Amino acid sequence: MRAPFSGVIQRNGSKVVPPIRLRMSAGIASPRSELHVYAIIVSACNLRVTMRRRDDFREEVRRLAASCAGLTMRQAARQLTQLFDDALKGSGLSLAQIGLMALIATSEDDRMAALAARAGLDPSTLSRNLRALERDGLIEIATVEKDLRRRAVWLTEEGSRRLQAALPAWQAAQARVAAILPADLLHRIAAASAALAEPEG
Template sequence: MDALKDLREVMACPCLRIRRASRHITQLYDHVLAEAGLTANQFGLLAYLFGAAASDRGGLSIGSLAEQAGVDPTTLNRNLKPLKGEGLVADAPDAADSRVRVVSITKKGQAVLQKAFPLWRKARKDVERALGAPELSKLNELLDLAASEVRRLGEDRAG
């Protein structure tokens, strides 16, 4: 009987539910963005770098981009390889500290991102249509809250 109770608790686990929903949503975005030759992850990285370029920072350090994307630097480097190979991003040593690598979006990357924006909007509309606009807004708020609070909890435990 305890095993059945344990199983019910596991099936209610927020981690498992978030991962399942994330996989389905990511698959939808990947399918739509494939027309631009991007995955959802690549689109996000290009968007972060485009934002940095638009704000006159030019690029982002590996550490800063990894933090924004919510991945560790090793994973980020692996994710950047295909973008670098396609000439969509470039990296160079930071002018102030040559030990720090700064990643920036190239003109080609900006062109691909511009092609991808309407596709991304379509995928977003699909998700909004599936959930409803108010529910999607609430979900985004909850996910932001979860990310900040769980991160803080992890930092408290590590520190």
């Protein structure tokens, strides 16, 4: 007489007993039951292969995410921005706003196009950011009489006063960052960023 199937399948080192009872006829297992058992065995093997592939996929994604320069720089930029925004909170200005105001104050070319190029922003993004400063009376945007297609931007007296008042907090935040990130490292990052902005070829 053929020994009945034990119903024990190895899966990930553990014993699994499928919910099946072999139907016996004259002491012989039913062919349909044997096919059912075989299907369960095949399914268990396929499950192990699928789980192994899923583990390999997760490990590959984990390694790629851990070594991705883009994700690392984005996270560092968010943390730095938060540090500066917290330090500048008393001025009522964000780091992005102070950065734009500093560019406007120090630029010899007051055209919007020149400001967009220096800030590394597209015209629509620049216009959106400038509107908030204009609404608060910190900058003024005007059309040049000789060329109606040209617009110029400059700080108002209130804008200059607010920027000057924010300088101590801005300098303190930079000093805190400099204690962690050496100046030469920041220069190398800036140079690398400029190189990445250049077209390939």
